[in-house]
Amino acid sequence: MDWQNLKYLVVGSGFFGATMAERIASQLNEKVLLIDKRPHIGGNCHSQTDEETSIEYHTYGTHIFHTSNELVWNYINQFTSFNGYRHQVLTTYENKVYQLPINLETINSFYNLSLKPFEVEQFLKEQIGNDYIEHPSNFEEKAINLIGKKLYEAFIKGYSKKQWGCSPAQLPVDILNRLPFRKSYNESYYNSKWQGIPEFGYTAIFEKMLSHPNIEIRLNTDFFSLRSHLYPDTKIIYSGPIDSYFDYCYGKLEWRTLEFEKEIIEVEDYQGTSVMNYADEEIPFTRIHEPRHLHTERNYPDNKTLIIREYSKADDGKNPYYPLHNIKNRELVLKYRALADSQPNLIIAGRLGDYRYYDMHDTIHRALSLFNERMMK
Numbered sequence: 001m002d003w004q005n006l007k008y009l010v011v012g013s014g015f016f017g018a019t020m021a022e023r024i025a026s027q028l029n030e031k032v033l034l035i036d037k038r039p040h041i042g043g044n045c046h047s048q049t050d051e052e053t054s055i056e057y058h059t060y061g062t063h064i065f066h067t068s069n070e071l072v073w074n075y076i077n078q079f080t081s082f083n084g085y086r087h088q089v090l091t092t093y094e095n096k097v098y099q100l101p102i103n104l105e106t107i108n109s110f111y112n113l114s115l116k117p118f119e120v121e122q123f124l125k126e127q128i129g130n131d132y133i134e135h136p137s138n139f140e141e142k143a144i145n146l147i148g149k150k151l152y153e154a155f156i157k158g159y160s161k162k163q164w165g166c167s168p169a170q171l172p173v174d175i176l177n178r179l180p181f182r183k184s185y186n187e188s189y190y191n192s193k194w195q196g197i198p199e200f201g202y203t204a205i206f207e208k209m210l211s212h213p214n215i216e217i218r219l220n221t222d223f224f225s226l227r228s229h230l231y232p233d234t235k236i237i238y239s240g241p242i243d244s245y246f247d248y249c250y251g252k253l254e255w256r257t258l259e260f261e262k263e264i265i266e267v268e269d270y271q272g273t274s275v276m277n278y279a280d281e282e283i284p285f286t287r288i289h290e291p292r293h294l295h296t297e298r299n300y301p302d303n304k305t306l307i308i309r310e311y312s313k314a315d316d317g318k319n320p321y322y323p324l325h326n327i328k329n330r331e332l333v334l335k336y337r338a339l340a341d342s343q344p345n346l347i348i349a350g351r352l353g354d355y356r357y358y359d360m361h362d363t364i365h366r367a368l369s370l371f372n373e374r375m376m377k
């Protein structure tokens with residue numbers, strides 16, 4: 001490699017890095033080296049086929065593409081078409097199945113009632129009663145203010161404890177912004193204008209995005225193994241964890257990670273849906289994925305199916321998934337952000353670089369915006 005003349009280095013081949021590399025190669029018509037320490041492209045959106053069942057699954061958990069952003073929708077449609085999948089989530093609590101996000105069906109089924117939408121507010125007000133807290137200071141208080149203690153304890157408390165490894169009373173209020181709640185029977189998980197699963201899977205998108213002759217890909221390549229070869233003029237676009245780039249000089253950010261356990265079951269359909277949450281705290285996993293439901297247009301076997309149990313764990317620094325939002329981490333990330341912003345030849349972003357939960361469309365939008373702001377000058 002001619003390190004001295006390397007103009008663009010992109011670290012990470014997830015949606016952030018792939019979008020940046022694709023734009024540099026095709027819009028700037030410049031050569032770019034894209035590296036990833038994993039043995040595959042696609043970051044956490046990578047998909048693969050299970051050999052025994054031929055069912056395609058998402059290696060790092062079920063991914064549904066959804067967006068209302070026209071720019072992102074037009075961009076991604078250059079590389080794939082989507083099937084007609086519409087996401088719906090169910091949850092099992094005490095051996096009974098309910099709809100999520102909490103909606104009129106969930107409430108009526110839980111309380112064995114037939115409330116009408118206009119009766120829900122008054123009903124919940126009575127349920128909340130004296131538990132209402134004027135100025136909620138954490139996730140638990142805010143949730144109880146919204147839906148009352150009983151629904152909170154059934155559907156949120158145990159699941160959140162498993163997901164975040166702590167009591168919801170220790171989590172910030174704004175986590176609840178990610179939990180939609182409805183007074184109608186609307187059971188669609190997303191409200192986005194467009195949604196679906198890429199017809200030929202996620203990996204095929206990345207193969208197409210990165211097929212430009214200006215892009216050289218090196219897998220199994222850690223940034224830190226080649227950093228010493230780099231020259232100051234090389235523009236680095238880094239989508240790994242922001243604290244790692246600066247050698248953890250201010251301390252380590254905390255993350256949650258996931259572990260997945262695959263099993264083949266000898267029935268055609270195990271759970272009737274792609275994702276089933278498990279709300280009870282005593283059940284060690286948070287969800288079961290059954291990926292055959294993501295592609296109902298395909299011919300999958302009728303005598304076996306693939307299921308994947310998902311477990312949430314504290315991160316050992318090797319496999320970061322979700323940022324852990326507390327004051328300490330928020331302050332830490334601001335300090336790292338200031339360092340990154342002081343270096344003109346460096347862009348750090350993406351879900352690991354920004355230390356933020358991004359959906360795929362947010363990630364692509366972030367990359368397209370940064371490309372326009374920082375690279376089109």
Ligand SMILES: Cc1cc2nc3c(=O)[nH]c(=O)nc-3n(C[C@H](O)[C@H](O)[C@H](O)COP(=O)(O)OP(=O)(O)OC[C@H]3O[C@@H](n4cnc5c(N)ncnc54)[C@H](O)[C@@H]3O)c2cc1C
Nearest residue numbers: 012014015016037043044061063064223240350351359360
């Ligand atoms: C369980 C789960 C489910 C999700 N479901 C959805 C969903 O249904 N819909 C949706 O829109 N979004 C979903 N998301 C979000 C989606 O995964 C992210 O938006 C997307 O992956 C972010 O892309 P990225 O490029 O920022 O990061 P990543 O995909 O994580 O890519 C970063 C890459 O950088 C590489 N890297 C890191 N450090 C180094 C290094 N030192 N050297 C070389 N390479 C390095 C990593 O190996 C990785 O491949 C989900 C996320 C999770 C965790």
